[in-house]
Structures are given as C-alpha cells and as structure tokens.
Amino acid sequence: RKEVEQDPGPFNVPEGATVAFNCTYSNSASQSFFWYRQDCRKEPKLLMSVYSSGNEDGRFTAQLNRASQYISLLIRDSKLSDSATYLCVAMEYGNKLVFGAGTILRVKS
Amino acid sequence: DAGITQSPRYKITETGRQVTLMCHQTWSHSYMFWYRQDLGHGLRLIYYSAAADITDKGEVPDGYVVSRSKTENFPLTLESATRSQTSVYFCASSVPRGNEQFFGPGTRLTVL
Numbered sequence: 001r002k003e004v005e006q007d008p009g010p011f012n013v014p015e016g017a018t019v020a021f022n023c024t025y026s027n028s029a030s031q032s033f034f035w036y037r038q039d040c041r042k043e044p045k046l047l048m049s050v051y052s053s054g055n056e057d058g059r060f061t062a063q064l065n066r067a068s069q070y071i072s073l074l075i076r077d078s079k080l081s082d083s084a085t086y087l088c089v090a091m092e093y094g095n096k097l098v099f100g101a102g103t104i105l106r107v108k109s
Numbered sequence: 110d111a112g113i114t115q116s117p118r119y120k121i122t123e124t125g126r127q128v129t130l131m132c133h134q135t136w137s138h139s140y141m142f143w144y145r146q147d148l149g150h151g152l153r154l155i156y157y158s159a160a161a162d163i164t165d166k167g168e169v170p171d172g173y174v175v176s177r178s179k180t181e182n183f184p185l186t187l188e189s190a191t192r193s194q195t196s197v198y199f200c201a202s203s204v205p206r207g208n209e210q211f212f213g214p215g216t217r218l219t220v221l
Contacts, residue, residue, distance in 0.1 A: 042215075043212035087152070099152040
C-alpha cells in the first residue's frame with residue numbers, strides 16, 4: 001500500500017466548475033501536509049500547505065482531517081490555467097516528503 | 110538569481126556505464142534531496158542531505174551514490190546504470206523545518 005494515495009483521474013471539467021481532489025495517507029506520524037502543482041514536463045511547485053483548521057488561498061481551499069488521515073483540495077471557478085497534475089504530499093521527520101502519484105486535472109473551455 | 114539548477118537536462122547512456130547528475134543551489138539551503146519520478150509512482154526519494162558531509166538514504170537508494178562536500182552541490186551518481194533507472198530525476202532544496210522544497214528543472218535520463 002502506498003503511503004500517500006490519490007485518485008489519478010484525469011478529471012475533465014469545464015471552465016467555471018468546482019472540482020475536489022481527495023488524498024489519504026497511512027503514516028500517522030507525518031508532520032505536515034501540502035499540495036504541490038506540477039505542469040507537464042516541469043518541476044513540482046508548492047501550491048499550498050494544509051492545516052486541520054482548513055486554509056484558503058483565493059479559489060483554492062485545503063483541508064486536513066488527522067483522525068481519518070484524509071486531505072482534500074477544492075478548486076472553485078476553474079480556469080484553463082489550472083490544468084496540471086496536483087500532488088498530495090506528506091512531510092516526515094527530517095524534512096522528507098512523501099508524494100502521492102498525482103491527480104490530473106484538465107479544464108476545458 | 111539562479112536558484113537551483115540541474116545538469117545535464119537530458120542524458121542518454123548505456124547499461125553498465127557510470128553517470129553523474131549534478132545539482133547546484135545558490136540559496137545556501139542546508140537540506141538537499143534527490144527524487145526520481147516514474148509514471149504511476151509519483152516522486153520517490155532516493156537520497157537526502159541535511160548538511161555538507163551528512164547524507165542518508167531515502168525510499169529507493171539502491172544503485173545510487175551521493176556526496177555533499179559543499180553546501181551548494183549535491184551530485185547523484187549511478188555507478189552502473191540499468192534500464193530500470195530510466196526516469197526523470199529532480200533535485201530539491203529547503204531550509205531546516207521549512208515547509209517548502211524548491212525543485213530544480215529535472216534531468217531526463219534514458220538508459221539503453
């Protein structure tokens with residue numbers, strides 16, 4: 001079983017749609033959680049951190065549920081430029097990141 | 110502001126050859142990491158380093174060697190390349206207890 005699991009998609013949505021990604025992690029000792037974004041053939045870049053209290057950055061909302069070891073990302077009013085692969089990430093001791101395999105999002109006009 | 114760079118960006122080699130992938134960062138970050146990315150697996154940690162002369166194994170270290178004699182450089186060597194090491198390799202760096210890792214542009218390695 002992978003330590004961080006995501007639905008690979010692809011999620012094909014029209015512009016303006018709301019889309020939600022889910023992720024589960026198996027290591028209860030994981031310290032921090034993130035969503036990274038990766039464009040085709042590019043390096044991953046941090047999208048946002050994820051907290052139990054939930055956090056919002058513009059159209060993006062992330063949520064962590066430590067009891068069920070579940071992480072979510074909600075994107076509202078999808079734009080064409082949101083098309084990318086979204087990586088769910090857990091940080092372990094020593095700044096080590098454990099990545100999910102990624103969820104592909106395609107936003108179409 | 111060069112940030113973090115990797116070289117070469119593309120490399121084709123043959124089975125059994127030694128290959129070294131270079132990673133250089135200009136931020137003086139103490140932590141550096143090497144990942145490989147394969148379809149269906151996402152990114153997997155190969156080796157990491159908390160400071161110069163301190164390295165440790167990640168999830169998939171077999172067949173790889175690293176060194177860190179200077180803070181800014183973290184080369185990754187494939188001692189005897191195998192076809193299964195065909196992958197995209199990303200180097201990253203961060204500060205201690207930092208939330209964000211900064212990734213280089215990647216090296217696409219093909220082993221024939």
